[in-house]
Amino acid sequence: MKIYIDGRFHSERNAKISVFDHGVLYGDGVFEGIRFYNGRIFKLDEHLDRLFASAQAILLTIPMPKEAVAEATIKTCRLNKLKDGYIRLVVTRGVGNLGLSPYKCKKASVFIIAATIELYSESVYREGLKVATTGTMRTPANVLSPAVKSLNYLNNILAKVEAIQAGAEEGLMLNAQGHVAECTGDNIFIIKGGALITPPITAGALDGITRRTVMALAVHAGLPVREENLARYDIYTADECFLTGTAAEVVPVAQVDGRVIGTRRPGPVTLDLMQKYRELTAREGAPIYSR
Ligand code: PXG
Secondary structure (H helix, E strand, O other): OEEEEOOEEEEOOOOOOOOOEHHHHHOOEEEEEEEEEOOEEOOHHHHHHHHHHHHHHOOOOOOOOHHHHHHHHHHHHHHOOOOOEEEEEEEEOOEOOOOOOHHHOOOOEEEEEEEOOOOOOHHHHHHOEEEEEOOOOOOOOOOOOOOOOEOOOHHHHHHHHHHHHOOOOEEEEEOOOOOEEEEOOOEEEEEEOOEEEEOOHHHOOOOOHHHHHHHHHHHHOOOOEEEOOOOHHHHHOOOEEEEEEOOOEEEEEEEEOOEEOOOOOOOHHHHHHHHHHHHHHHHOOEEOOOO
16 A cells, blocks of 8 residues: 655555654644545545635645645555545644644645545445434534544544444434534434435534535435424434435434434435435546546
């Protein structure tokens, strides 16, 4: 495997960053998880726009223009001779001293890993996921904006741990007002009365690229789509429920806090959107090889 770090490619063994990098010392940095299908990087521009927005929000200067990051990402996939897989693109604050101040860090570091991906098992897509609400809340915007895809994932990791300890596979996170925000690494949707409903970004959700894509697919299919604050009650009593994320794609939810959702089986709207999403990922994206 060849890994990109700051303009050079390294073997897996030699792909290393400094212990003085503030990405390691403080989780000071931003990242993206990107998928590629059939030799094309899906929604590359959208991911890079979000990466640069996350960096802007935390006063982090990415030391190369967006086009160069795109080029490096494509090259990393090409060098690894991959057609389908997952990209982890990380920008850390860079090497500094043992103090919090990012002003001591001279230059941000960019690294890119392109690898194959381990999905939820095939049965999850057939049978649906078990979700449990976590006591751990989503970080409020005045603590750390949930719109920033930062290297601080402890909030979500601890929620994930709670969900697993409760016997579920994914955790449902609420905001400080008690409204549904999202899951630990996925956005959440319900279908109720023929409409597709998801919490607004302001409820504390990441502006997910899969979320946007699925909303556009639903609008195109003539489905009413709404962004509304949701309570747990709304999830429990939904006709259908699914999660979206780059890694998970569109994954049906069978159970939330022990309540069976709909018929337990993935519903017709969910199945249709799963299919439409698959079709889109198979045909769209920035080509890795034809250049
Ligand atoms: N919410 C959160 C908190 C996320 O981290 C999503 C929603 C979905 O967004 P996209 O743009 O992917 O549709 C995410 C992103 C992984 C991994 O490697 C995935 C995410 C985050 C961290 C790790 O599995 N998903």
